[in-house]
Amino acid sequence: MxxxxxxxxxxxxxxxxxxxxxxxxxxxxxxxxxxxxxxxxxxxxxxxxxxxxxxAGERVDWPGLPIELEGMPRFKRRVLEELIRVPAGQVVSYGGLAAACGSPGAARAVGQVMANNRWPLIYPCHRVLASGGGLGGFGPGLEMKKWLLTLEGAL
Structure with a gap:
């Protein structure tokens, strides 16, 4: 249910x-x-x-939520684990996140993980940008991505 x-x-x-x-x-x-x-x-x-x-613009630590990562492909889980370390007010590129996961050159694969992120804000996929600083994509829309990054002081 x-x-x-x-x-x-x-x-x-x-x-x-x-x-x-x-x-x-x-x-x-x-x-x-x-x-x-x-x-x-x-x-x-x-x-x-x-x-x-x-x-309200405060820095928050999201509550520890019961999210099941076991059974998830190892690469996807690793990407989410690295992503959660990107603090509010900072951004990382898809390639930078791939490198942090030990898979340099896997920027497109990281992009797929971001596109299929089922827990936005908790796993802050809005903080991942394209190379050169472009916004890249975001399921809820680029206007919202820009709003979130502005709220956090990253833009």
Missing amino acids: ILTETLVSAPLRLDLAWSDGKLRNISLSWSAPGDAPRPVTQMGRELAKALDRYV
Whole structure:
């Protein structure tokens, strides 16, 4: 059974999907007028508080969420583990992240991991840029990527 909950801290909205006590994915989008937070779980309430602080421009440590990385391909898991080390206010290139994972030349593979990241903000894929500093891609849109990086002081 999938349990869903919505967190809203304008202008952001997070829709969380839980299954078997694990956070399966986060959908990140812009909030809309009338969106209301509907946290259901204790973890959701903790994440909602962190989201409020984040949107207010504070540096936050996201709560330790039960995310299952076991069973994930080793390279993908390594990329996410390195990605979480990139602090707010800093960015890394796809190639730089690949090199940090011990796989120089795997920038495209890192890009695929970012494109399929199911936990945005927690695993901050918005902090990964194209070579030369271009924004690259971002599932929720480049406008949001730019907004997040500006909020964090990276742009």
